[in-house]
Amino acid sequence: MPANVTLILGGAASGKSAFAEGLCVNSTKDRVYWATAQIFDAEMREKVSRHLAQRGAGWTTVEEPETAGRVLPGLTSGQICLMDCATMWLTNHLLAEHDLAAAESELMSAIDTCAADLVIVSNETGLGIVPENALARRFREAQGRLNIALAARADRVVQVTAGLPLVLKGSL
Template sequence: MPSKVTFILGGAASGKSAYAEKLCVNSRKDRIYLATSQVFDTEMRAKIDRHLVQRGPGWTTYEAPMELASVLDSLNETQICLLDCATMWLSNQMLAEADLNTAQDVLLAALERCTADVVVVSNEVGHGIVPDNALARQFREAQGRLNIALAQIAPTVIQVTAGLPRALKGQL
């Protein structure tokens, strides 16, 4: 049975991760945190540490900056997985010069066959100005395509702005 994918979208520091965590806690299922970030500096280490404290106990964490399918395939219907976040995963793919279309197809297929509930967090990057360099423009376009694809497979899509959730598809 395919998972129920909930897609949480918002700007940086909009409250989307906190909202997604709350959804997972309220589900009363076994909580899995699928982390996609990599630590390259002290600022990222501090951010990860803040998120650990914010989440609190009761989570099983998997660190998977590149390969998410094997973790998603290992989950079951008694679990809920918070994939935080698709934006960092995409950044990792781009830095590794991966084939973005193939990587996205693999991710979407894994989400569709996963039997756990999955909450996917992603950044909306299309509300700002056009970036001044080619790499940033490429990222913005790739993120937009990934967000569109995630929204298509998710029965529920929620936008979070200033900590306030709004259902774009489905219900809160």
């Protein structure tokens, strides 16, 4: 079991990544950034650039869009790893038509055996209306199940809205 797992939930542009980065920066541990995004267009390239600038120096970045087993097993207790984000990780698997249950099982197993502290960012997608198309509904349901599984493993769960944290589990 990792030393500490923190799940940061929030809507799009809620401040969750900045809050999660702050937790890592305030740690005395070596910082690892697990980037799950894949860049397919200019808009995503710009978003990634903004995140890089916001994060600043002092991070080791690991770009791995799908496989937790390529990231988490090699980490040590002297590190803190920010997974940003579980939503992009899930999207990558969904669009590739992977077995979502198997992918989630692999992620949970990697989390359970990781020696580093983990901070996981994930979107809360269940607060809006029911999407009109089947893919969006499948995604929303899968994201909800993933968040439930992550929250069950987490020592601390924080909801970020308008940049403000609300602790749902554990303490800051």
